[in-house]
Amino acid sequence: MKKYIILALLLLSATLVARAQSFELTGQITGQNTGYVHLSYQDNNSKWVNDSCALKNGGFSFKGNINGPQIVYFYGAIKSRNVEDPNSTDFFIEPGNMTLQVAAGDFKNVVITGSKTQGENAELQKLKAPIYxxxxxxxxxxxxxxxxxxxxxxxxxxxxxxxxxxxxASAIHDQFDPYWSRIAQVDYHFFDAHPNSYVTVYELQRYVGTLSADSLKMYYGRMSPVIQQSVYGKELSVQIAKLLAGSPGSIAANFTTTDVNGKPLDLSAFKGKYVMLDFWASWCVPCRHSSPHMIQLFNKYHAKGYEVIGIAEDDDQPDAWRKAIATDGVGIWNNVLSGFDRDKAIKGEKNEKFIADKFGIHSLPTKILIDRNGTIVGRYDKGTPEEEAQMDKKLAESLN
Structure with missing residues (x-):
């Protein structure tokens, strides 16, 4: 009898969950009676839906099925896909009934009711607004x-x-750093105060390239199983695993590809030597600035068993890649493309040839040092003078 009760409860639970995954978003736009509004979201099968609704006296309604709270893109009569377009915005929806109030030309100040997650998101964005x-x-x-x-x-x-x-342009970009640091502190305080928020797990994905694997694991470990098993939780777990795979202590994933001269290259063939994987791009100014120092290190340690493999994210512009190699004089070491495939990325398809993905690369430049046994012993992705000094020290200890 107990088994039947458990089964009945499971069936009831499944039914409730299924019903809970439907959503309805009704709204009103002031200052516009006709035209269309659009909503882009992922359905319960994780497929992107681009829904449209004709306005009737400024009113509209969207219905669908989702796996849980998620960020969506909502827009009206936009002039471009630029995120700053005044007739576009994003916000969190969740299973259930929600209402939306917005003014034409002022979508950034949209008001949502019925979404607890959006309330948390609005709280966070309000704290960051003065910095922006x-x-x-x-x-x-x-x-x-x-x-x-x-x-x-x-x-x-x-x-x-x-x-x-x-x-x-790069010099101007560098001036953003103090602002990003302040924004990060606001986010970190929010993560600490809201460990079980969908906003936290969503925003954390922005920090996979800046936070250490240990810090990301700490935040992930604080989350409830429900959040961990959400779409964003699963993706964060995947990114943490990739970051760990490219961090000290892990065996470097092997890859085979073709170098700039059309010759095959296999990472496993370098076993017995120290190898620096230098992830860069021809359009990356900090990457290009690091080349003279990398050349100095190569000339100093090459005879002692030190190799460099430059891995460029220039798959869409191989001519610029070759030109950068010649201009910067980095043809003295092995050079390959990263294997990035834009079409597969857009379709969400797995790409086994994408080398950067095997090592959890999220920012350029990133350098990964592998010892003679194939174990990663250094990861340098902050681009600071202090980190460069740490890299130099590690090479000196290993090869002198």
């Missing part, structure tokens, strides 16, 4: 600098002109 407001002049300067650089490339200006413009 301070960043606006710098953001505009960076945007203008990038436009000038892109225009110069289109106009086929000289290498000196395009390089100078890229350097200027």
């Amino acid at each position: 407001e301070e960043m606006k002049p710098l953001s505009q300067a960076f945007r203008d600098a990038n436009i000038k650089y892109v225009q110069a490339v289109k106009n086929k200006e000289s290498d000196k002109v395009t390089t100078d413009l890229k350097e200027k």
